[in-house]
Amino acid sequence: MPAQALYLKYRPHTFSEVEGQAHVTTTLKNALALNRIAHAYLFEGPRGTGKTTTARLLAKAVNCESTEQAKPCNTCAVCQAINEERLLDLIEIDAASNTGVDDIRDLRDKVDFRPSTARYKVYIIDEVHMLSTAAFNALLKTLEEPPPHVIFIFATTDPQKIPATVISRVQRFVFRRLTLPEIVERLTEIATKENLRVEPAALELIARQATGAMRDAISLLDQLTAYGSDEITLAQVQGLLGAASSQVVSQVVVQLAEKNVAQGLTLVASAVDGGADPKQLAREIVEYLRSLLLLKAGSGEALTLTAEAQAEMLASAGKFSAEQLVRTIRLFNQAVYDLRTSAHPTLPLEIALVEATLEEPVAPRAATPPPAPHHVAAPSTPAPRAPVPPAKKTQPADAPAPSDAPAANDANGVGALSVETLRENWMRVLGVIRQYNKIAEALLRDAEPVRIEGDQIVLGFHHQLHAERFEQDAKGKALIEKALTQLFQQKCRVKCVLSPERAKRKAVEQDPLIQAAVNLMGAEITEIHKDME
Amino acid sequence: MHALARSLAKDRLAHAYLFTGPHAIGKTTLARALAQTLECPDTARPCGECIACKKIARDRHPDVQIIEGVPVGFKFDEKSPPPPPRANDWERRIIKIDQIRLLQHDISRAPFESPWRVIIVRRFEEANEEAANAFLKTLEEPPAHTRIILTARDASLLLPTIPSRCQVLALRPLAPAQIQTALRERWGVAAETARVLAHLAGGRLGWAIRASENPRLLEARHAHLAALHATLTEGHNEKILRAETLAKKDEDLPEMIEWWLSWWRDVLLTQHGDAARVSNIDFEDTLRAHAARFTLEQIQDALQAIRQTARQLAQNINPRLALEVLLLKLPA
Numbered sequence: 001m002p003a004q005a006l007y008l009k010y011r012p013h014t015f016s017e018v019e020g021q022a023h024v025t026t027t028l029k030n031a032l033a034l035n036r037i038a039h040a041y042l043f044e045g046p047r048g049t050g051k052t053t054t055a056r057l058l059a060k061a062v063n064c065e066s067t068e069q070a071k072p073c074n075t076c077a078v079c080q081a082i083n084e085e086r087l088l089d090l091i092e093i094d095a096a097s098n099t100g101v102d103d104i105r106d107l108r109d110k111v112d113f114r115p116s117t118a119r120y121k122v123y124i125i126d127e128v129h130m131l132s133t134a135a136f137n138a139l140l141k142t143l144e145e146p147p148p149h150v151i152f153i154f155a156t157t158d159p160q161k162i163p164a165t166v167i168s169r170v171q172r173f174v175f176r177r178l179t180l181p182e183i184v185e186r187l188t189e190i191a192t193k194e195n196l197r198v199e200p201a202a203l204e205l206i207a208r209q210a211t212g213a214m215r216d217a218i219s220l221l222d223q224l225t226a227y228g229s230d231e232i233t234l235a236q237v238q239g240l241l242g243a244a245s246s247q248v249v250s251q252v253v254v255q256l257a258e259k260n261v262a263q264g265l266t267l268v269a270s271a272v273d274g275g276a277d278p279k280q281l282a283r284e285i286v287e288y289l290r291s292l293l294l295l296k297a298g299s300g301e302a303l304t305l306t307a308e309a310q311a312e313m314l315a316s317a318g319k320f321s322a323e324q325l326v327r328t329i330r331l332f333n334q335a336v337y338d339l340r341t342s343a344h345p346t347l348p349l350e351i352a353l354v355e356a357t358l359e360e361p362v363a364p365r366a367a368t369p370p371p372a373p374h375h376v377a378a379p380s381t382p383a384p385r386a387p388v389p390p391a392k393k394t395q396p397a398d399a400p401a402p403s404d405a406p407a408a409n410d411a412n413g414v415g416a417l418s419v420e421t422l423r424e425n426w427m428r429v430l431g432v433i434r435q436y437n438k439i440a441e442a443l444l445r446d447a448e449p450v451r452i453e454g455d456q457i458v459l460g461f462h463h464q465l466h467a468e469r470f471e472q473d474a475k476g477k478a479l480i481e482k483a484l485t486q487l488f489q490q491k492c493r494v495k496c497v498l499s500p501e502r503a504k505r506k507a508v509e510q511d512p513l514i515q516a517a518v519n520l521m522g523a524e525i526t527e528i529h530k531d532m533e
Numbered sequence: 534m535h536a537l538a539r540s541l542a543k544d545r546l547a548h549a550y551l552f553t554g555p556h557a558i559g560k561t562t563l564a565r566a567l568a569q570t571l572e573c574p575d576t577a578r579p580c581g582e583c584i585a586c587k588k589i590a591r592d593r594h595p596d597v598q599i600i601e602g603v604p605v606g607f608k609f610d611e612k613s614p615p616p617p618p619r620a621n622d623w624e625r626r627i628i629k630i631d632q633i634r635l636l637q638h639d640i641s642r643a644p645f646e647s648p649w650r651v652i653i654v655r656r657f658e659e660a661n662e663e664a665a666n667a668f669l670k671t672l673e674e675p676p677a678h679t680r681i682i683l684t685a686r687d688a689s690l691l692l693p694t695i696p697s698r699c700q701v702l703a704l705r706p707l708a709p710a711q712i713q714t715a716l717r718e719r720w721g722v723a724a725e726t727a728r729v730l731a732h733l734a735g736g737r738l739g740w741a742i743r744a745s746e747n748p749r750l751l752e753a754r755h756a757h758l759a760a761l762h763a764t765l766t767e768g769h770n771e772k773i774l775r776a777e778t779l780a781k782k783d784e785d786l787p788e789m790i791e792w793w794l795s796w797w798r799d800v801l802l803t804q805h806g807d808a809a810r811v812s813n814i815d816f817e818d819t820l821r822a823h824a825a826r827f828t829l830e831q832i833q834d835a836l837q838a839i840r841q842t843a844r845q846l847a848q849n850i851n852p853r854l855a856l857e858v859l860l861l862k863l864p865a
Contacts, residue, residue, distance in 0.1 A: 005548055046693075094669070096666035096667045097667040130667070216697045219698075222547065223701075261805050262805040272705075277703055340689055341686060343555055343791045344735045344798070344812075345736050345737075346706075347794060347798050358830070
């Protein structure tokens with residue numbers, strides 16, 4: 001008979017064994033001690049954080065016949081019956097398989113019967129988010145005033161799907177992701193009990209891979225025990241996960257910095273031949289680049305690094321500009337995404353590598369977004385139509401494009417203000433404006449700071465109409481200026497123009513292919529899409 | 534694989550496995566082998582000779598069920614006939630909640646003739662939300678006599694709570710040399726064909742075997758590449774006409790996209806002198822010519838355009854329009 005999975009074997013049997021959820025277990029323990037047990041609970045949180053486990057513990061604790069304080073005792077008849085999964089009064093329902101209203105009606109009919117042996121009849125409804133709306137509604141009355149001998153415990157990973165009327169009738173407990181040390185601690189405990197010897201570094205990699213889910217971590221440990229040798233080593237974990245050694249990752253990043261495509265491709269290929277999983281490798285590269293970015297931003301202490309690793313990373317970080325790093329991270333992130341469905345196992349990774357080493361897009365290829373500082377400032381801003389800094393040939397007379405050195409901006413900036421700071425804080429500016437005038441704010445969502453001319457901040461609009469409206473409307477301009485003053489303690493004037501988008505449009509109109517389309521077929525240019533990355 | 538073999542040796546088999554990897558890399562083959570190992574009464578498991586092993590190899594074993602998605606719009610109930618076999622790797626299918634419910638009902642019974650009930654669910658990424666959720670509890674604590682094996686392209690395509698309950702084994706691509714040897718020695722493929730197939734397979738032995746048995750796969754590839762090569766020298770009118778012809782056979786398009794991508798990847802590698810990793814090795818001369826003809830940026834543009842088209846095609850965009858745009862974007 002094959003052994004039971006470790007994560008089932010080591011399902012906690014007491015509250016103190018539930019790792020990392022003290023805020024939940026303490027509350028529950030106190031409630032038990034004071035005999036203030038609610039009739040309905042909702043346990044929510046990510047996978048593998050102890051929801052079902054705690055639900056079963058609670059079921060055991062309320063029914064435990066022991067006279068002692070520490071419940072559950074795990075020795076009385078009821079506790080043992082639950083541990084052996086044969087107590088009739090603990091009813092565990094898989095809501096994901098029994099989603100319908102009829103299942104709930106059936107449950108409702110049986111709720112009134114008194115428990116057979118235990119004190120309470122406990123219903124654990126797992127994966128409760130999958131119940132249908134009708135099923136939830138059918139449950140409402142019972143849930144609000146159940147018979148005194150009934151306790152409901154809901155468990156779910158997806159609390160958004162639960163109607164507010166249900167949530168307001170239950171006590172809600174949020175389980176959090178476990179931290180790295182917590183997982184390591186539990187793994188060490190299990191390893192000791194199982195007589196396994198595991199390298200600390202291996203444990204840490206396992207814990208890291210589990211991203212806060214205890215079950216994933218234990219499951220991985222379980223898988224590694226099958227390797228059979230005396231000690232579980234870091235190399236074995238890497239082998240199983242397809243993780244490349246950190247050496248390879250940092251080498252690839254160095255090649256990226258030095259724009260050495262051929263060498264980079266060879267490194268990736270040999271890592272993959274050596275058993276690394278392309279997706280895992282791409283993910284590690286992203287992770288490494290992220291560390292570089294953090295180091296560069298001066299928040300390196302968030303990373304727990306040894307001194308030598310930090311020195312090495314700082315050296316690599318020096319070879320990248322911040323924009324480059326962000327761009328590269330994007331490319332590799334996309335590769336991780338594409339690798340999920342790509343038929344060719346390494347192609348997306350190779351493409352990312354080549355793209356990352358390419359020079360920044362040059363003028364004729366204005367179709368791809370230039371490395372505007374905007375990307376650095378607000379990577380999360382959902383602005384796919386971000387104004388493209390003017391291609392040099394179309395607006396030669398204008399002030400330097402923002403893609404030029406930031407120093408140039410500082411020189412002609414309004415006091416301490418630069419286009420970067422403005423862009424970075426544009427959403428905040430809008431927030432201030434919103435307090436005064438919602439319509440103005442809505443219109444201004446169409447705009448973004450483009451450049452600074454003397455003491456004037458130039459806003460680029462996507463629509464001629466909006467630009468004109470603000471340019472001619474003294475009140476509107478005053479509002480923007482007021483907001484800027486309020487945020488930056490800096491007097492400034494605002495100028496509203498059509499964004500460089502227009503320049504691009506002109507360029508498009510001159511394209512022979514488009515001209516032919518217009519002339520031959522009477523086509524009309526309605527929208528200009530830039531190529532998606 | 535060593536990990537699996539050792540778990541077998543130590544009788545430490547997990548109750549649920551998830552095998553991940555690209556299509557035709559050997560996930561189901563491995564799942565069958567695992568099933569055989571479980572059911573085979575012989576000491577040298579799996580023997581491949583006994584009735585149980587043979588039944589499993591032919592998918593006839595009463596206790597080994599292989600479950601697959603049904604075509605979109607297929608009504609599934611207990612009495613429905615088995616779904617037709619897949620037309621190609623890109624056909625869209627769904628695993629429905631009724632299939633999972635039936636499965637749950639089945640595994641509640643003891644196996645008929647062997648020690649285990651083995652459930653193999655192929656391509657679990659095709660399970661719809663209800664089905665995946667319905668499977669969670671079963672997957673975590675299945676009945677004692679049950680072993681569940683899921684296969685999927687990638688763990689991240691599944692509900693995160695699914696891989697969390699399984700032992701995940703990611704199958705890795707094989708090196709071309711390994712595939713070449715395997716093809717020659719175990720499937721008796723001619724040396725030259727084996728060499729080409731091994732490079733084309735992208736590490737997927739299953740694909741290489743399929744291609745060696747079914748010449749249609751290679752013929753299709755030739756046609757797709759020929760179309761690509763021809764279109765690079767065409768004028769606008771011919772391109773538009775070609776897009777129309779190509780769009781008519783839209784079930785072939787995903788395959789065509791893959792071949793086109795692999796072509797440009799090879800051009801890229803050739804340009805960087807990395808000829809060893811090229812996959813289309815039977816077109817070396819053309820590759821070299823293209824590598825000399827196009828700039829790095831053009832190649833990258835082409836790759837990007839093709840990938841974008843692939844995304845568009847997956848999103849129900851008119852294939853003809855998408856292809857017209859793609860062909861016009863390809864460098865001349």
